[in-house]
Amino acid sequence: MSEPSITVLPIYQTNLKKIILKNDELEVVLLNYGARLHQIFAPDKHGHMENVLLSYDKLEDVLTDQSYFGATVGPVAGRIRDGLWNEQQLEKNSGKHHIHGGTNGWSFQFWDVEIFKTPQSVGVVFYLKDTSSGYPGPIITTVTYRLIKNKLEMTTTANSPVETICNPTNHAYFNLSGDGKRDIETHQLQVQLDSMLELDHEHLPTGERIKRKALPLDFYKPRTLSEILSHYPKGLDDVFLLSNPKLSKNILTLSEEISGRQLAIATTNKSVVLFSTTGFDADFSINGKKMHSNYGLAIEPQEIPDIVHFPAFGSINLHPGQERISQTNYEFSQL
Numbered sequence: 001m002s003e004p005s006i007t008v009l010p011i012y013q014t015n016l017k018k019i020i021l022k023n024d025e026l027e028v029v030l031l032n033y034g035a036r037l038h039q040i041f042a043p044d045k046h047g048h049m050e051n052v053l054l055s056y057d058k059l060e061d062v063l064t065d066q067s068y069f070g071a072t073v074g075p076v077a078g079r080i081r082d083g084l085w086n087e088q089q090l091e092k093n094s095g096k097h098h099i100h101g102g103t104n105g106w107s108f109q110f111w112d113v114e115i116f117k118t119p120q121s122v123g124v125v126f127y128l129k130d131t132s133s134g135y136p137g138p139i140i141t142t143v144t145y146r147l148i149k150n151k152l153e154m155t156t157t158a159n160s161p162v163e164t165i166c167n168p169t170n171h172a173y174f175n176l177s178g179d180g181k182r183d184i185e186t187h188q189l190q191v192q193l194d195s196m197l198e199l200d201h202e203h204l205p206t207g208e209r210i211k212r213k214a215l216p217l218d219f220y221k222p223r224t225l226s227e228i229l230s231h232y233p234k235g236l237d238d239v240f241l242l243s244n245p246k247l248s249k250n251i252l253t254l255s256e257e258i259s260g261r262q263l264a265i266a267t268t269n270k271s272v273v274l275f276s277t278t279g280f281d282a283d284f285s286i287n288g289k290k291m292h293s294n295y296g297l298a299i300e301p302q303e304i305p306d307i308v309h310f311p312a313f314g315s316i317n318l319h320p321g322q323e324r325i326s327q328t329n330y331e332f333s334q335l
């Protein structure tokens with residue numbers, strides 16, 4: 001067993017910093033721009049370490065990113081109908097709606113960095129005092145990534161002196177084949193869900209749920225993405241309501257038999273948005289290939305999107321003096 005290590009690398013001629021957390025089981029590369037998860041190197045069944053995220057080949061491309069690669073998304077992830085919360089008009093950056101915290105959201109700001117080390121773990125705390133997203137604020141937020149054995153723990157906190165809303169997520173795209181050598185069809189997915197949200201043609205919730213039994217397939221059983229995509233030919237870009245999520249229980253597993261890698265996720269959030277990148281073709285280079293359809297699966301744990309318009313589902317209001325905390329754990333193993 002060697003000691004876990006932390007390296008901070010300023011990137012020449014940019015404000016970017018790379019933070020590398022490493023132990024015997026995983027290597028996690030983070031960026032201060034958007035408090036991003038840039039790369040995760042995890043062993044396959046032969047112990048071969050490869051990257052299991054979709055990552056820009058040219059690091060500077062992250063500075064023009066519009067697709068939230070590995071990014072912390074906030075203050076509020078997902079769409080908000082008409083960009084309206086109470087009387088507050090948020091930026092309409094997706095047609096007439098608001099999405100993912102707007103063009104100056106948390107994904108597109110530089111965060112302060114503080115590293116830490118304990119006998120068992122290494123980590124980094126990203127700090128931001130957000131006054132530029134256009135939400136009532138300032139919102140003071142931290143994202144802490146802690147590497148401990150084969151697990152990466154991500155904890156997000158937020159508070160504000162004024163009444164505001166907050167529902168952050170992380171938007172990493174996973175591909176467990178290793179360095180993106182195969183697409184997601186070879187992966188298996190299992191989600192312990194209660195129901196899915198019904199979405200309208202603009203991808204906004206209608207307020208109705210689709211019960212687990214009424215879905216075209218049972219996500220409780222591991223299914224290959226190729227089977228799932230045959231039922232969802234336009235791809236997954238859907239909200240799964242989780243069945244009793246808590247940190248002591250993995251609620252979602254993604255695996256890939258050929259590489260033998262498995263990712264298990266536990267979260268305090270009540271839902272997860274899964275986005276299969278179906279139809280997402282773009283000109284930038286990701287893991288040595290042009291970005292293309294079904295290349296990765298974004299797994300975005302969060303409270304229910306557009307919840308401000310559906311109080312029956314709960315609330316993401318952040319009251320003055322309240323500390324909001326959410327946590328998601330990513331555990332990597334071999335089949």
Ligand code: FUC
Pocket residue numbers: 067068078203237273275298300
């Ligand atoms: C997910 C989706 C959106 C969008 C974005 C990049 O959060 O819900 O539709 O494409 O990612």
